[in-house]
Amino acid sequence: MLRSLVILICYNLFVASSFVLSIELNQNEIFKRELENHRDDSFSLKNSSAIDLNLLLDVWNPKLMYHLWTTTKRENLNNISSLCERDISCYLNGFIKGYLWALKMNDASGHYTSGFFSGNKFWIGAIDQCREMQNEFTFNSPFDNQNQTTSPQITLGLCLPATCHTDDVIELLKFYIDNTSKDSNNINNIHNNGGKKNITVNYVRNLSEGYSVWEDSTFYIILGFTTFILLFILLGTCYDIALRYKYLDKLNAQSKSDASGDMNHRKNAETQENCNTSISGDRMSTIAKLWTMKDHNGSIDIHNANSVPKPMSEALLAFSLLLNLSKVFNFDVGHDTLAPIHGLRFISMLWVILVHTCLLTNEISDNNLFRLKAERNFLYQTISNGNYSVDTFFFISGCLVAYIYFQTMSKHKLSEANITKGNIGKLYQFIGMIIYRYFRLTPPYLLIIGIIQISTKWNHDHYMIPLTTLEYQTCEKYWWRNALYINTYFNMDERCMTWSWYLANDTQFYTFGIIILITGGSFFKIGAFIGGITLLASWIVTAIITLETEHIPTIENPFDHYESLYDKPWTRIGPYLIGMATGWYLHNIECKLKINKIILIIGWSLSIVTLLSIVYGLYGNNFGLISSAMYTALSHSGWAISIAWILISSVTSNGGIVGKILSWKYIYPLSRLTYCAYLIHPVLTRAIILRGESTLHLSQELIAMLFLGITITSYVISLILTLLYEAPMVSLLRIIHPLRPWKHKSNSNLKKRPINEHVI
Numbered sequence: 001m002l003r004s005l006v007i008l009i010c011y012n013l014f015v016a017s018s019f020v021l022s023i024e025l026n027q028n029e030i031f032k033r034e035l036e037n038h039r040d041d042s043f044s045l046k047n048s049s050a051i052d053l054n055l056l057l058d059v060w061n062p063k064l065m066y067h068l069w070t071t072t073k074r075e076n077l078n079n080i081s082s083l084c085e086r087d088i089s090c091y092l093n094g095f096i097k098g099y100l101w102a103l104k105m106n107d108a109s110g111h112y113t114s115g116f117f118s119g120n121k122f123w124i125g126a127i128d129q130c131r132e133m134q135n136e137f138t139f140n141s142p143f144d145n146q147n148q149t150t151s152p153q154i155t156l157g158l159c160l161p162a163t164c165h166t167d168d169v170i171e172l173l174k175f176y177i178d179n180t181s182k183d184s185n186n187i188n189n190i191h192n193n194g195g196k197k198n199i200t201v202n203y204v205r206n207l208s209e210g211y212s213v214w215e216d217s218t219f220y221i222i223l224g225f226t227t228f229i230l231l232f233i234l235l236g237t238c239y240d241i242a243l244r245y246k247y248l249d250k251l252n253a254q255s256k257s258d259a260s261g262d263m264n265h266r267k268n269a270e271t272q273e274n275c276n277t278s279i280s281g282d283r284m285s286t287i288a289k290l291w292t293m294k295d296h297n298g299s300i301d302i303h304n305a306n307s308v309p310k311p312m313s314e315a316l317l318a319f320s321l322l323l324n325l326s327k328v329f330n331f332d333v334g335h336d337t338l339a340p341i342h343g344l345r346f347i348s349m350l351w352v353i354l355v356h357t358c359l360l361t362n363e364i365s366d367n368n369l370f371r372l373k374a375e376r377n378f379l380y381q382t383i384s385n386g387n388y389s390v391d392t393f394f395f396i397s398g399c400l401v402a403y404i405y406f407q408t409m410s411k412h413k414l415s416e417a418n419i420t421k422g423n424i425g426k427l428y429q430f431i432g433m434i435i436y437r438y439f440r441l442t443p444p445y446l447l448i449i450g451i452i453q454i455s456t457k458w459n460h461d462h463y464m465i466p467l468t469t470l471e472y473q474t475c476e477k478y479w480w481r482n483a484l485y486i487n488t489y490f491n492m493d494e495r496c497m498t499w500s501w502y503l504a505n506d507t508q509f510y511t512f513g514i515i516i517l518i519t520g521g522s523f524f525k526i527g528a529f530i531g532g533i534t535l536l537a538s539w540i541v542t543a544i545i546t547l548e549t550e551h552i553p554t555i556e557n558p559f560d561h562y563e564s565l566y567d568k569p570w571t572r573i574g575p576y577l578i579g580m581a582t583g584w585y586l587h588n589i590e591c592k593l594k595i596n597k598i599i600l601i602i603g604w605s606l607s608i609v610t611l612l613s614i615v616y617g618l619y620g621n622n623f624g625l626i627s628s629a630m631y632t633a634l635s636h637s638g639w640a641i642s643i644a645w646i647l648i649s650s651v652t653s654n655g656g657i658v659g660k661i662l663s664w665k666y667i668y669p670l671s672r673l674t675y676c677a678y679l680i681h682p683v684l685t686r687a688i689i690l691r692g693e694s695t696l697h698l699s700q701e702l703i704a705m706l707f708l709g710i711t712i713t714s715y716v717i718s719l720i721l722t723l724l725y726e727a728p729m730v731s732l733l734r735i736i737h738p739l740r741p742w743k744h745k746s747n748s749n750l751k752k753r754p755i756n757e758h759v760i
Contacts, residue, residue, distance in 0.1 A: 057112040060158050060176065062102075066092040068179050077175055084168040087161035104133060108159035119368030122695045124464050130159040210461025213454055218476075222450045229319070229724050236319030236728075244322075311735055318731030324723050328672050331665040338403070338586070340650035341396055342671035343662025344643065348392040349674045353681050353714060355386030356499070357707045360685050364465050366695035374700075375555050378619050384558040385615045387566065388639045390502055391575040395640045397506050398513060398579025399586075399647065405517045406587040426518050433514050436733055437507065441675075442483065444725045445503065448679040449479050452497055455683060463690045471496055488567050499682055501567040508569050509576040516580065535577045535637070542571045542633040552628050555618050565632060575640035582644040586651060593652035600654055607642040614639050676718035676726060684717060685710050 058064070069092055077085070094102030110125035160169065213219045317323055333339045362371055374380045453475035460472040475496035481487040485507040487495050495501075512534075520527020542565065545551075551561045565571050595603070614635050623631060650659030688710065689696065696702065 053116060054112055057116070058180070060109060060173070062092055062095040062106050064180065065176055066096050068176065072179060074175070077171055080168050080171045081163065081165065084161065084164035084172075087163050088172065091161055101133070104129065105159045108133075110158060115366055119370075120366040120695070121368070122364070122366055122465065124694065125159060133159075211457040213458065216454060216457070218450050218453050222447065222454075225447075226724070229728070232316075232319040232728070233321060233724070236316045237321045239313075239316045240320035240322050243317075314735050315732060318728045318735065321723060324727035324731075327727060328719065328722060329669045331668055333668070337400060338591070338647070338651050340647055340655065340659060340662035341400065342667045343664065344392055344647065345396055345671045345674050346667050347662075348389040348396075349677055350711065351382075351386055351389035352678065353711050354707050355383055355389070356682050357685055357710055358383050358703060360467075360682070361689060361696055361698060361703060361706060363467060364689055364695055365698045367697055370698040378616065381555055381616045381619055384555045385618070387558065388614060388636070391572070391636050391639045392643055393502065394506065394509065394572065394575040395579035395582070395643050398509065398576035399583040399644075400579075401510060401513055402517060402580040402583030403587050404583075405514075405521075406584055409521055410587070426522075430514060430518055434511060437510055439729060440733060441503065441507070443729050444676055444679060444721055445500070446479075446483060447721070447725060448683065449475060449482055449497055449500075452683060453479070455687065459686065459690055464693050465690055465695070467686065467690075469498060471498070488569065492563060499678075502678075505567070505569045505572055506576070509573055512573075513576065513580055520584075531577050531580060535574055538570055538573050538577075539633045539637070543629040545571065546629040546632045547625060550625060551632060552623055552625070553618055553631055572636060574637035575643075578637060578640040578644055582647060586648065589652070591651045593648070593654070595649070595652070595654045600649070603645050603649070607645040610638055610642045670715060673715055673718040673722055676721040677714045680717050680721060681710060681714035684713050688713075 069089065091102055091105060095106060108126045108130035110123035112123060113120060160172075164172065333342075362368065365371075375384070452471055456469070456472035456475065459467070470493055474494055478487070478490070478494055478496050481490060482496055482500055482504070485504045487497075488501050488504045492498070516527045516531050519530065545561075545564055549561045549564055551565060554560070559566060617631075646655065646658065646662075649655040650662050653659070655662070688706070
């Protein structure tokens with residue numbers, strides 16, 4: 001009985017042309033056993049039946065091709081172009097004669113290398129060497145990550161003449177493969193080693209005639225929009241500096257007046273005079289004063305310090321780098337969050353980056369068995385069960401939405417603004433909250449989608465190593481689904497930005513959640529009933545899907561039945577609803593609670609045991625179908641309940657060292673960058689690992705270094721994105737908010753507030 005070995009070949013021609021082939025090698029029982037028992041060190045073969053993998057996996061051999069080219073009739077090469085046939089003949093003759101340029105071409109082509117049974121499926125060759133010859137050709141292919149089966153997919157690079165186009169190369173390889181697959185003793189006698197090749201072409205792609213950003217309208221849209229934003233940032237920053245200088249001049253004049261008007265305060269006046277001298281005389285000191293100034297924040301007019309700022313003034317200040325930097329690096333908790341949430345958000349973001357780093361690097365590793373070995377490690381479950389980090393995000397989002405809503409309602413601000421009277425008022429409230437969130441999230445989101453559309457097209461047409469996603473096609477076709485936050489309702493092969501499933505679900509949860517909140521604001525029991533019955537229904541539906549799909553949670557396949565169980569809102573809404581209940585509870589107790597020490601010990605013990613059991617409970621266990629249904633249905637909610645205990649304890653000063661760590665003020669700035677970091681970090685990870693155009697030999701140390709580098713880079717880039725896109729939009733939305741103080745009664749100066757944080 002024969003098994004199938006699928007090989008995907010990536011060919012690299014002289015002038016950047018790229019093609020992809022799928023090759024199927026039929027193996028005898030010996031080869032099949034070797035693949036299935038590659039861990040068996042005692043396995044050995046007799047010389048008479050030994051498999052020569054160099055011959056069995058020989059896909060392109062110039063020496064053998066020369067023999068075929070000169071001794072075999074080439075009638076089946078009718079479709080090859082005359083130029084390609086001419087240059088192939090030249091290349092093969094040059095190789096036989098030992099010309100250096102031909103030897104370099106062969107050397108730049110990929111060949112079977114060591115590590116095949118350890119998962120090395122990339123025979124890429126030296127693409128840079130081929131490019132240095134000023135002409136190149138590259139084959140590439142989508143890569144099936146089923147690398148541990150008996151049908152692994154191999155990526156191979158070849159360097160061929162540039163005059164050969166896609167159809168030419170397909171014909172050449174068919175010609176070579178058909179002839180070398182025949183049982184012929186005069187062509188290396190492939191069959192005498194017990195192996196047989198049956199190779200079929202899948203598809204090819206051209207790298208030299210590929211994608212160019214200068215021909216993409218998306219690139220110009222992003223460029224134009226960014227230029228527009230930069231212009232307003234320049235204007236806003238200059239306007240902000242002018243206000244600060246005006247305010248400093250006002251302080252100077254006031255201090256001089258005080259010093260001359262009251263001789264009894266001479267000492268104080270001298271102190272002020274020294275300060276004024278440093279302000280006016282020392283430019284660096286003035287800059288420092290301008291940076292640290294917190295009093296004006298747009299709350300004074302350059303003509304009248306007592307006047308309320310106009311919308312146009314605040315609109316310009318919304319783009320000020322000075323103000324937005326100060327908001328990001330503000331060490332105040334913020335009115336729209338709770339201190340421990342900063343720590344929970346930051347730790348969860350680190351967890352997400354770690355999981356994505358491991359998944360993406362494993363796709364292009366030359367030792368995929370590293371993952372099999374790692375899975376035997378108890379701590380590897382931290383990676384395989386990393387999806388619970390997203391449950392923390394869902395919990396945080398639900399908690400803050402409910403907490404802020406009830407806090408606002410309790411202050412009667414909504415009723416004072418006359419926007420919540422009657423059903424029409426509630427409808428306006430619902431629409432307003434939806435619009436606010438949409439424009440709060442979408443501008444940075446669409447920017448990243450555009451960047452992904454550009455970068456994936458470039459990667460597909462210029463880089464040898466393939467990724468499994470089809471975003472180079474799907475983002476251009478289906479970006480609007482992401483913009484409407486409905487992308488999780490479509491198949492994976494029709495999705496753009498696969499990790500954005502969280503945003504789609506969270507937005508849908510938010511929409512449903514505010515219906516519960518608005519209903520509960522007037523009829524609390526009805527709102528609570530809707531939330532409770534929805535949570536129960538989610539558990540039941542998840543259990544039913546688990547039983548129908550016969551899903552068994554394992555360490556090896558954490559994303560099994562991804563589209564049925566992992567990313568659907570009806571299976572993941574539990575943590576969000578529990579977060580909403582937690583937010584209401586914290587509002588109800590006003591974040592004050594005395595907990596008995598015994599209750600504290602029991603609560604913390606149960607919380608820690610639950611968290612550890614959920615993440616590490618699969619190790620060494622083989623769940624049955626019923627226990628799998630229970631685990632899948634309840635684990636996400638169990639995680640959220642444990643996080644709720646940690647948050648409540650920390651907020652009410654019962655968290656001990658854990659609460660202090662989560663509330664550490666230096667985490668606040670990093671927490672505020674979470675949204676953009678979540679959007680951009682997979683894009684940066686792809687760019688880093690693909691740019692090298694070589695595989696990675698994974699190790700724990702390498703993954704750790706990549707994780708640290710990607711994390712730091714992601715947060716640096718997210719700071720830039722926040723200053724350019726997120727922070728200005730948040731400030732502009734606050735200006736048009738119906739509760740904006742300058743729209744009603746307000747005599748007090750507006751306080752500097754951190755960036756709105758209840759998105760992720």
